[in-house]
Amino acid sequence: MKYARPGQLLKDHLLGVADKTALRLPPQWKEVGYYAGLWHDLGKILQQWQNYLLDGGRRVPHSPHGAMLARSLTKRPLAVPSLTFVIAGHHGGLRDKQHLEGDDFTERAKDWEAAKDEAVAEIAGFLPVELPEFNFQGRRRKERQELAIRMLFGCLVDADRIDAAGIAPSDSNGASLISTLSTCFNPRHSDGTLAELRREFAADCMAKAALPRGLFRLTGPTGVGKTMASLQFAIAHCQANTDLEGILYVGPLKSVIDQTWKVYCKALNVPVLAHYSDFQPSEEEAADYKLTTERWDKPVICTSGVQFYESLFARSPAKCRKLSHLMRRCILIDEAQTIPLEYARPILDVLRSLVDDWGCSVLLMSATQPSFRNIDKEFDRQCIDIISDAKCEYFFEQTRRVNYKVSFDNWQWPNLIDCIASNKQSLTIVNTTKLSKEGFLSLSDNIDGNWFHLSARMVPAHRQQVLEEILRRLDPSNPQSCHVISTQVVEAGIDLDFPLVLRQMAPLDSIIQASGRCNRENKLPWQNAVVQIFNLDGANYPSSDYRARSNITQEVLKTHDLNSDLLDMIALYYSKCYDALSGDKYEIQSLRRNLKFEQVEEKFKIIEDTHQFSAFVPWGKGMELMDQLLLSESLSESQWRSLQPYTINLPIKWEPLAEKHACGLTIWPLSFYSKDFGASEMLQASVI
Numbered sequence: 001m002k003y004a005r006p007g008q009l010l011k012d013h014l015l016g017v018a019d020k021t022a023l024r025l026p027p028q029w030k031e032v033g034y035y036a037g038l039w040h041d042l043g044k045i046l047q048q049w050q051n052y053l054l055d056g057g058r059r060v061p062h063s064p065h066g067a068m069l070a071r072s073l074t075k076r077p078l079a080v081p082s083l084t085f086v087i088a089g090h091h092g093g094l095r096d097k098q099h100l101e102g103d104d105f106t107e108r109a110k111d112w113e114a115a116k117d118e119a120v121a122e123i124a125g126f127l128p129v130e131l132p133e134f135n136f137q138g139r140r141r142k143e144r145q146e147l148a149i150r151m152l153f154g155c156l157v158d159a160d161r162i163d164a165a166g167i168a169p170s171d172s173n174g175a176s177l178i179s180t181l182s183t184c185f186n187p188r189h190s191d192g193t194l195a196e197l198r199r200e201f202a203a204d205c206m207a208k209a210a211l212p213r214g215l216f217r218l219t220g221p222t223g224v225g226k227t228m229a230s231l232q233f234a235i236a237h238c239q240a241n242t243d244l245e246g247i248l249y250v251g252p253l254k255s256v257i258d259q260t261w262k263v264y265c266k267a268l269n270v271p272v273l274a275h276y277s278d279f280q281p282s283e284e285e286a287a288d289y290k291l292t293t294e295r296w297d298k299p300v301i302c303t304s305g306v307q308f309y310e311s312l313f314a315r316s317p318a319k320c321r322k323l324s325h326l327m328r329r330c331i332l333i334d335e336a337q338t339i340p341l342e343y344a345r346p347i348l349d350v351l352r353s354l355v356d357d358w359g360c361s362v363l364l365m366s367a368t369q370p371s372f373r374n375i376d377k378e379f380d381r382q383c384i385d386i387i388s389d390a391k392c393e394y395f396f397e398q399t400r401r402v403n404y405k406v407s408f409d410n411w412q413w414p415n416l417i418d419c420i421a422s423n424k425q426s427l428t429i430v431n432t433t434k435l436s437k438e439g440f441l442s443l444s445d446n447i448d449g450n451w452f453h454l455s456a457r458m459v460p461a462h463r464q465q466v467l468e469e470i471l472r473r474l475d476p477s478n479p480q481s482c483h484v485i486s487t488q489v490v491e492a493g494i495d496l497d498f499p500l501v502l503r504q505m506a507p508l509d510s511i512i513q514a515s516g517r518c519n520r521e522n523k524l525p526w527q528n529a530v531v532q533i534f535n536l537d538g539a540n541y542p543s544s545d546y547r548a549r550s551n552i553t554q555e556v557l558k559t560h561d562l563n564s565d566l567l568d569m570i571a572l573y574y575s576k577c578y579d580a581l582s583g584d585k586y587e588i589q590s591l592r593r594n595l596k597f598e599q600v601e602e603k604f605k606i607i608e609d610t611h612q613f614s615a616f617v618p619w620g621k622g623m624e625l626m627d628q629l630l631l632s633e634s635l636s637e638s639q640w641r642s643l644q645p646y647t648i649n650l651p652i653k654w655e656p657l658a659e660k661h662a663c664g665l666t667i668w669p670l671s672f673y674s675k676d677f678g679a680s681e682m683l684q685a686s687v688i
Contacts, residue, residue, distance in 0.1 A: 002045050002122075003053060005164065010045060011123055013163060014038050020159035024324050025152070026359060031132040032082065036156045038126065039066030040087050045115050045122075063088055064109035067100065069116050073131040082134050082145065085595070086153045090160060094153060094315035094597035136357075140349065142593040147353045149595070150312070154323030158295060161321070178238045178246060178299055181268055194522060197398055198225035201387070205229040208386045209236035213244065213361040215352070215383045217336075219369040219392050221399040222516040226334075226365050227263055233363070233386070234330040243359055245328040246299040250308045251276075252338040254460075256492050260334070261302040273298040275307055277644060290637060296322035305338060306606045312350050313588070313604040315597040328359040335492060336364035337509040340606060341545065341577060342585035348376045349589065355382075367516075368509040368570050374578035389567075396566060401519040402501075402529045404562035408554065410537040413442040416502060419532060420483065421447050425474065427498040428485045429514050431506060431541055431550075433457050437677050439485045449481035454489055458678030459617045461645040467494065474498070476523065490517060497521050502532045504539065507549035508556065508573040512566075533557070545581070552576045612649040615658050615668040617679065622646035632663050654681050 004013035018037030022030040043049055043062030052060040067088035074081045080097050088105070089095055099105060120126045134152075136144040162168075201224045208216070209232075218233070220226050231247075238244040249264070251257035257276050264272045273292055281289040292298055311319050311326075331354070333339070339347055354360040364383070373380040387395070409415075420426045420443065428443070430436050433455045444451035450473065452466055473482035474497055488506075490496060491513040497520035503511050511533060519529030535554075541547040552573060560569045586603040618626040625646065629639055643665075650658075650668065659667045673679050 002050055004041060004044055005053070008164070010041065014041060014119075014123065016163040017041075017156070017159045020163055021152075021155045024155040024158070024327070026327075026357075029132075029134065029148070029152070031128065032134065033152060033155055035070075035128060035132055036083050036086050036152055037159055038123070039069055039083065040090050040156060040160060042066035042069060042087075042112070042115050042119060043109075045118050046111055048111075061108045063091055064105060065112040065115045068106070068109035068112040070131065071100070073128075074133075075131070080595070081131060082149050082152060083131070085149050085597070086156055089153065089315070089597075090156055090317065093317060094149070094320075096598050097595040099598075140353075143349050143589065144353050144357060146592040146595060147312075147350055148357065149597075150314075150320055151323050151327065151358060153317075154320040154326075157317040157321045158324040178235065178244065179242070181235045181239075181270065181300075193398070194223070197395065198229075201225055201395060202229040202232055204391060205233040205386055206236055208384070209233045210240040211237075211384065213237075213241050213355065213359065215355055215379065216361065216363040216386055217369055217383045218363055218365045218386045220365075220367060220387060221396045222367045222512075223401075223520065223522075224395055224399055226367075227260055228267070230332050230334075230363060230365055231264065231267065234332055237330050237361060241361070243328060244330055244361065246301070246325075246330070248296075248308075248326070248329045248331045249300075249302045250305055250331065250333045251302065252305050252335040253492050254304065255494055256334065257302050257304055264300060264302060268300060270299060273301045275301060275303040277304070279641075294318060294321050296325040305333075309340075309343070309347060309606055310604065313346070313600050315601045326354070326358070326360070330361045330363070332363050332365065334365050336366040337368045337370050337574075339370070341549075341581050341583060343583075343588065343604060343606075344372065344375050344578075345583035346588040346592065346604070348372055348379045348583075352376075352379055352382065366509075368512050370509075370574040370577075371571055372574075372578070372583075374575060375583040393567060400526050400563075401522050401524075402515045402531045403527050404515070404531050404533065406533045406557050406562070408535065408558070411534045412537050413439060414446075415534070417443060417446045419502060420500070423500050424449070425479065425482045425498050426484070426500040426502065427490070427496065427517055428483075428502040429490065429506075430485065430487065430504045430536065431539065431546065433487055433677075435504070435536065435539060436485050436487050437680075440676065443483070443485060447483065449483050452482070452484045453676050454484060454486035455678065456487060456489055457648065457650075457680070459619050459622070459646045459648050461622070462619055462678060463489070464645075465620075470496065476521075490514075492516075495520065497523075499524060499528070500530050500532070502534060505533060505535050505550050505554055507546065508553040508570065511553065511562075512570075548580055549577055552580065611652050613652055613655050613658070613666065614647055614649055615666045615679075616643050616647050617668045617673055618670060619646055619673060626665075626667065629665060630661060630663060635663055635665065648679060650679055651681075654679075657681065 002010040004010040017040060018034045021033040021037035025033040041062055043065035049060045049062050067084040070081045070083035070087060080100050084100055085094055088100055134145050134148040201220055205218065218226060218230055234247045238247065249260055251260055254276050261272055261274045275293045311322055314320050351362050355362055371380060416428065428439060430439055436453060436455050440451060440453045452470055454463055454466060470482055470484060473480040488510060491510060496517045498518055501514055501518040503514040515531045518531050541550060556569055556573050562569065588600055588604055591600045625642060629635060657669065657672055659669065661667065668679055672681065
């Protein structure tokens with residue numbers, strides 16, 4: 001008898017993985033999944049691998065054999081079948097087509113024919129009448145096949161691991177759980193005009209929920225209740241389309257995701273999985289958390305754009321595994337304008353494929369809804385607008401809360417001092433940490449009152465502490481002096497409400513997000529709630545793309561009025577952005593068409609980390625945490641998670657100032673951490 005591992009017969013494992021892989025796939029591709037599972041460990045049937053299992057020693061390859069079997073059965077000259085990619089990579093990851101055609105791969109698959117002959121004698125139906133394959137037609141067939149290979153890969157990896165672990169699939173529960181869900185729509189304002197608008201907006205969303213699966217857009221102003229209305233839509237949409245098995249919320253920032261997750265937990269009667277870097281599961285949930293975030297096998301999930309998009313273009317087993325439970329979901333993409341412009345074309349293509357081939361619906365939500373007409377006309381044509389253009393104009397007009405003022409002159413700090421000096425409360429947002437620090441020193445020296453600084457140079461726990469103090473001072477029952485200068489970290493997911501917001505010239509969507517921090521609760525007449533847009537003399541920008549979009553914004557602002565032409569401005573802005581940018585800066589689509597999985601993963605990076613390093617700062621309670629962790633030889637996953645509230649990314653040129661410890665921890669010294677600004681390359685006279 002041959003074994004897959006101690007205690008499990010190889011035949012049982014191959015048949016088990018075949019059934020489990022097929023289970024997740026749509027009916028037309030179940031045979032592809034079945035044979036991926038049946039052949040994935042073919043090499044284990046050889047005696048040399050069985051000897052390795054018994055005696056150990058040098059590792060013996062086993063995945064190339066089934067991959068070579070698939071390659072031998074193709075009827076298309078020079079073609080590499082989908083099964084070859086998936087089987088060959090189920091441990092090490094998807095490889096480029098050229099690798100699977102090379103002599104080294106052929107050598108590693110030696111004796112595959114002997115393995116096949118033995119398996120045919122042992123397992124009934126081991127060879128199909130014809131090699132199963134994804135046979136897409138039309139102009140996008142190569143891109144659709146590329147995604148299909150990833151989806152099949154995710155299903156095989158998941159099936160292999162749960163079968164090896166003896167975990168029974170629970171895939172039939174998703175749709176039945178969704179069918180029991182409901183929400184109680186409870187607007188934040190229980191009466192008044194805003195509450196009525198939110199009810200009307202939610203009702204308009206529900207009116208479209210019974211439509212068949214597809215691509216949808218939901219456009220509405222900040223504060224109109226998109227979070228709850230979209231959740232209600234998703235539940236009703238799943239219940240109307242009973243093949244939908246779950247809901248996936250994709251947020252742009254950790255603060256937004258955390259806020260949405262809390263709303264979902266309160267509104268729904270099922271557990272909601274949170275999957276983003278700072279999330280800390282409870283002690284009771286910690287044991288299962290790693291498995292559920294790897295599998296995404298819960299009916300309702302809140303995750304980040306980084307997790308979602310990078311998984312769609314990944315090649316590693318760990319990242320692709322979650323794709324097995326991505327299909328047949330209603331996917332809610334919040335703040336759709338944050339879809340990275342340099343990757344927009346491949347992302348839109350994959351979203352279309354998820355709808356067309358994998359049983360999903362996709363909803364793009366935003367107050368500044370991008371038009372992708374210049375990037376992907378077919379995507380734009382397929383999108384169904386849940387709120388009509390006329391109704392959008394109505395909602396934006398009814399929720400107008402601010403008075404935009406624009407200056408095209410180059411300001412210096414004294415100009416901001418003149419603008420702020422007579423106000424008790426203000427928020428100033430600039431484009432870089434350098435400017436926020438410089439502005440804090442200049443403005444706080446010249447304007448009386450309590451000044452606060454916020455930026456990504458502060459660890460999350462420090463930012464949260466400062467935010468709590470800011471919110472306390474903004475409390476309308478006891479308003480106190482409060483002036484804040486910040487980077488873009490305050491532009492989404494934080495419920496700040498200032499009477500005056502000053503925003504350095506930026507991309508239009510950032511300006512509109514910044515305006516959401518002004519008169520948020522509609523306590524002032526809109527004419528008295530000012531959002532002042534200004535240029536800063538000699539200012540720098542976080543990236544060349546950010547500068548380009550800021551210049552486009554300035555161009556649009558010179559011909560349109562933000563107070564009366566907002567929706568037209570948004571459409572014009574995105575049109576010009578996509579004229580200036582290709583939407584596929586790194587030619588991902590060409591790499592996908594040529595099945596270059598390794599290069600796709602290498603080039604598709606939502607967060608560019610090559611110029612940064614991650615460091616732990618022993619700030620506040622982080623000091624006690626550090627003392628405990630430095631006693632460990634290495635850190636567990638839960639210990640790394642516990643560090644997140646005290647961890648930041650810093651410029652790589654600062655790395656020589658950090659301290660590296662044997663346990664793997666990189667520590668940023670408190671002597672280079674300011675109570676006002678957070679981390680700095682300059683030695684601080686005062687630290688906390």
